[in-house]
Amino acid sequence: MTDPLAATTPATLAERVKADGVEFLLATFVDMNGKPCAKLVPVQALDELEAGALGFAGFAAGAIGQVPSDPDLIAMPDPSSYTNLDFIRPGLALVHCDPYVDGEPWPYAPRVILKNLLAELDSEGITAMVGAEVEYFLLKKDADGTLVTADARDTSGRPCYDARGVTRMFGHLASISKAMNSLGWDNYANDHEDGAGQFEQNFKYSDALQTADRVVTLRYIISMLAEEADMTATFMPKPFTDRTGNGMHMHISLWKGDQALFPAEDDARGLGLSPLAYSFVSGVLEHAAGLSAFLAPTVNSYKRRGAVTTESGATWSPTTAGYGGNDRSHFIRVPDGNRIELRGGDGSANPYLAIATTLAAGFSGVRADADPGDPGKKGVPQPGAAALPPTLLHAVDALRADPVLIDALGLDGRVAEYYAGVKQDEFFRWHNTVTSWEVDNYLTAV
CATH class of the missing domain: 3.10.20.70 (Glutamine synthetase, N-terminal domain)
Incomplete structure (x- = not known):
């Protein structure tokens, strides 16, 4: 583009x-x-x-x-x-x-890793186009340091798309929208998301590298303009136990010159996808466990993924690696034949690494001419869909067992092992920290 x-x-x-x-x-x-x-x-x-x-x-x-x-x-x-x-x-x-x-x-720099992967695709004449949905909370701290919603009137259990909540935050949302449009990013929507204090602002898809750059830049812009208004913007996956968490969904399509490679007029499965697109989906699903180390790369990510319920009644976070049609309960949603939406990513994802590893996984399916099987039905997981990792440590173990993702990061596996080590250390630092939950449950248990 x-x-x-x-x-x-x-x-x-x-x-x-x-x-x-x-x-x-x-x-x-x-x-x-x-x-x-x-x-x-x-x-x-x-x-x-x-x-x-x-x-x-x-x-x-x-x-x-x-x-x-x-x-x-x-x-x-x-x-x-x-x-x-x-x-x-x-x-x-x-x-x-x-x-x-x-x-x-x-070779350990995330932008370099993505550029190396895109160079491989370019050698085959293929361009990856990506759109990203950036979700975040706007918060303040009480006198005692407790995090609270920046808009004190934003207290509903189901505030999604609330016109009043958007209007009360008009100044902030408009400033971000104007900033994106001044940069030529084509902001097309700004909305109140599913949790109290949560928002999403969208910009038009672009080539993979430009979108990754824009996600990093937008997080910076949102954070700085929030601070100007004495607020804190957080992209943390699950800052509140009882609220929906922050996702970072990615919309992906492949092109060869001006030809879109995903859509097909004749699709017996009814999703409008080409055989190549189905193979790409199959590759992503096959490597979903290892991909989780990049799509959901923090300890906190799995508080979002593993949430049983929220005030709104939904978590919007898939727990199995399946796909389906225009249904947001799937790991991969197919809203139309032009693209797929990968819903496994959250607000802590590094966009360069998330995009690079997803493309590598998808192309492993394309090169193997793989087939993902029939899609899941509405509200029903795809039959046989594997469970996604329940913790960061499980995701790290899956990455270490995935040669496709290891190879995608380069340097004969050394980059993948370094990254896995960083994430393993992160998990054990959290695991070794005594929390108030443990004190409440064990202090006088025996």
């Missing part, structure tokens, strides 16, 4: 900065947990940034495959990702960077 601003925006980073009157650039990348890392670069140092003079201590940045003795990560900017942020601070812009080490792209 072409950049909607390409016709009017200068092509080089220097020209874009000059045209927008930018004074500072956030040179940004994310670690494997999705944490945005950046340095604030004055435009006077743009030449140094583009020449590879901007170094980061990788171990300090986060989970990105380095130890303290390793050489610097060098942030190399991608001019196509330039984003003017003057609505946050006048004179501020952002550019996504690919970390390099010793002159080579760093």
